[in-house]
Amino acid sequence: MIYTISIIPFIALFIMIYTYGVNIPFFDDWAFVDMIDRYLSGNLTFLDIWAQHNEHRPVTMKLLTLVSASLTNWNLVYGMMFSGFVAFLTFVVIAFQISRTFRILKIGGYGLLILFSALSLAGLSQYENWMWGIAVHWFLANFLAVSSFVLLLNPSGGFPCFALAAVCAVLSFMSMGQGFLALLLGLITLFLQPEPDGILSPGKWIKVSVWVAITALFALIYHTGYTKPEHHPSLGSFLSQPMDFLIYVCAYTASSLLRDFELLAIALGTISLVMFLIVLVICLCKMRGNILYYRSFMPWISISMYAMGTDFVTAISRLGFGWEHALTGRYTTMSALFYVALVVIVWGLMKDFESERRASRNGRSVEFAANVVVSVMMALSIFSSIRMFHHFPDFREKRLAAMETLVNSADRNKLLLIFPDAEYVIQKNEILKRHSLAFYNQ
Numbered sequence: 001m002i003y004t005i006s007i008i009p010f011i012a013l014f015i016m017i018y019t020y021g022v023n024i025p026f027f028d029d030w031a032f033v034d035m036i037d038r039y040l041s042g043n044l045t046f047l048d049i050w051a052q053h054n055e056h057r058p059v060t061m062k063l064l065t066l067v068s069a070s071l072t073n074w075n076l077v078y079g080m081m082f083s084g085f086v087a088f089l090t091f092v093v094i095a096f097q098i099s100r101t102f103r104i105l106k107i108g109g110y111g112l113l114i115l116f117s118a119l120s121l122a123g124l125s126q127y128e129n130w131m132w133g134i135a136v137h138w139f140l141a142n143f144l145a146v147s148s149f150v151l152l153l154n155p156s157g158g159f160p161c162f163a164l165a166a167v168c169a170v171l172s173f174m175s176m177g178q179g180f181l182a183l184l185l186g187l188i189t190l191f192l193q194p195e196p197d198g199i200l201s202p203g204k205w206i207k208v209s210v211w212v213a214i215t216a217l218f219a220l221i222y223h224t225g226y227t228k229p230e231h232h233p234s235l236g237s238f239l240s241q242p243m244d245f246l247i248y249v250c251a252y253t254a255s256s257l258l259r260d261f262e263l264l265a266i267a268l269g270t271i272s273l274v275m276f277l278i279v280l281v282i283c284l285c286k287m288r289g290n291i292l293y294y295r296s297f298m299p300w301i302s303i304s305m306y307a308m309g310t311d312f313v314t315a316i317s318r319l320g321f322g323w324e325h326a327l328t329g330r331y332t333t334m335s336a337l338f339y340v341a342l343v344v345i346v347w348g349l350m351k352d353f354e355s356e357r358r359a360s361r362n363g364r365s366v367e368f369a370a371n372v373v374v375s376v377m378m379a380l381s382i383f384s385s386i387r388m389f390h391h392f393p394d395f396r397e398k399r400l401a402a403m404e405t406l407v408n409s410a411d412r413n414k415l416l417l418i419f420p421d422a423e424y425v426i427q428k429n430e431i432l433k434r435h436s437l438a439f440y441n442q
Contacts, residue, residue, distance in 0.1 A: 002111035003095065006118035010088045013122045017084055017130055020392040021077040022399035023439045024406075025428075026418050028053070028134045029076065033428040033437075035062065036069045040435050054229050055317065057222060059174040061137035073441035079133035084122070086139040090146055090337075091121045097150050098344060101296045107351045112374045113344055119378055120336040124385035124392070125256050128329030131395045137175045138333045144172035145182035146337075149302040152189055153295055162207055166214055173218055178310040178334075180222070183215040185302045185309075192298065194289050244323045248315040249273070252326035253308070256335035257380045259327045260387060272342060276304060279345050297348065300341045307338035343377050346370075403439050 025033065031053060038044045049062050064082070065074070072078050094117045102110045129135035151165035169186050172179030190208050195201055250269030251262065258265040283301055286293040311334065318325055350370035398417040405414045406429050415422040432438050 002114050006091070006095070006115050009118045009122035010084065010091070013084050013087075013124070013130065014081065016124065016392055017077065017080045020396040021080045021131060022396055022403065023075050023077050024399050024403045024418065025076065025432075025438060026132050026134075026399065029132070030419050030425060030428050032062065032065055032134070033431050036065065036074060036437065037431045037435065039066050039069060052226065052229075056137070056177045057174060058137045058176060060140050060171060061134065061175060064136060065133075069435075069437065073435075074437045075441070076133040076438060079136055080130060083130065083136045083139045086136065086143050087121050090139065090143040091118055093143070093146050093150055094121070094340060097299050101299070101344070101348060102351075104292055104296045105348065105352060105355075107348070107355060109351075110347070112371060112378070113347055116343060116374055116378045116381065117340045119381040119385070120256065120340050123256060123332070123336055123381055124388045125259055126329065126332045126336065127388050127391045127395070129333050131392070132330075135330065135333075138330065141172045141175040141179045142333065142337055144168045144175060145179060145306050146303055148172065148182050148186060149189065149299045149306075152186055153299050155295060166211065170214065170218055173222065177222075178306075178313060180219065181306050181309045181313075183211070183218065185306055187211050187215060189298055189302055192284075192287065192294065194287065194291050194294055241319060245315055245319055248319055248323040248326045249311055251323060252311045252314065252331050253335060253338060255327050256332040256339065257384050259329070259332060259384070262324070262327065265327060272339070273308070275346065276308065276342055279342075279349055282349060283345065297345060300345045300348075304338055304341035304345065307334045307341065310334050311338075339377065343374060347374055407439075 035044070035048050038048060044066075049059055050057060064079075068074050068079055095114050098110055098113050098117070102108065124130070129138055145168070148165045148168035151161045151168065154161045165186065169179070169182040172182040187208070190204065190211055193204060195204065247266055250267075250273060251265045253269035253272050254265040258268055280301060283293070283297045287297060311331075314331065315326070347370050350366050350373070354367040354370065398414075401414045402418045405411055406425070412422045412426070415425045419425045433440055
């Protein structure tokens with residue numbers, strides 16, 4: 001029953017995208033018009049696929065863009081729908097791991113966690129990403145990273161699961177730069193696996209060695225010819241502004257829940273990060289020499305550290321834009337993933353404590369508190385989605401106005417609603433028109 005209910009947020013999301021999505025490139029989407037032009041003209045090279053976009057090499061997203069150009073004439077609403085589908089796949093993997101975690105711990109009653117995961121991953125606070133074709137690389141990177149951690153900790157998967165986990169981690173890296181964290185955290189996950197006799201087994205040694213080789217190889221390939229984007233601020237900003245750096249990190253953490261309440265976002269983000277450090281220490285203590293706790297909690301530690309690591313890396317590279325930049329809509333996708341993992345860990349530890357003291361009043365109080373934590377987080381997620389709802393029709397109106405300008409050569413200022421350089425859009429629009437792409441194929 002809970003799985004059926006959990007699908008409702010995604011159904012609502014798809015309805016929102018279908019209703020308010022507009023088939024017109026938005027901001028960074030325009031950067032890929034030339035690539036599509038070369039593809040349709042027969043002049044595409046591997047370097048076009050491999051080329052940087054900002055600090056990323058979004059190979060998977062570029063390939064999907066070319067597929068879209070071939071099958072749908074680059075209908076960006078289909079791309080938005082695909083982002084929702086990838087988010088749903090991430091939810092499926094998350095729900096599977098929640099079920100597996102609490103089967104291992106022999107704890108039931110985790111239905112609220114599955115529902116909270118659905119509400120978070122399909123949350124409307126991510127409206128900017130839901131209404132943006134290029135944003136599929138956020139969802140791909142997350143889905144592949146989460147899948148990698150879950151596969152790596154499959155006790156019965158053997159080498160096939162290990163190999164697939166490595167492939168997912170590499171593809172996450174080839175979706176967004178933060179995907180490199182999937183490779184690093186995969187290595188940490190392998191190192192932390194308890195050994196019965198405390199000695200590194202041959203199987204574990206082989207897996208660690210292979211993972212190290214893959215990580216080093218793709219780090220080298222990725223950074224060959226890499227250049228820092230000119231328009232990005234100095235990477236040293238966080239050294240001269242340590243307090244703003246911490247504020248950025250805390251605000252980023254809570255962006256999916258309170259992105260339009262700056263002070264509350266900073267406060268909640270601070271509390272959440274402190275809570276994560278506390279439960280991390282508890283989990284590491286429980287996992288020492290205990291393979292069941294390792295298999296139960298390590299996937300969630302990896303997911304939360306992946307999201308938190310992205311937070312820190314983003315703060316280092318983007319602090320020059322000001323700490324308020326942390327509340328930008330695109331980062332809500334990472335924040336939502338962080339809270340899913342954190343809430344699962346907190347609930348799991350509390351329920352584990354309760355099961356150990358089932359007969360005592362203490363245990364019953366902890367069980368009640370665990371469910372209150374999830375319920376409060378669910379309420380915050382719903383509250384955030386309701387507050388963000390009005391952005392969908394607003395986005396639609398602005399993009400329709402920009403589309404009318406491109407079709408009828410109307411007020412050029414309206415093009416600034418979809419890109420900061422009107423002349424650039426007008427130039428790329430000729431390519432769309434020539435190939436009957438996007439709204440010219442409606």
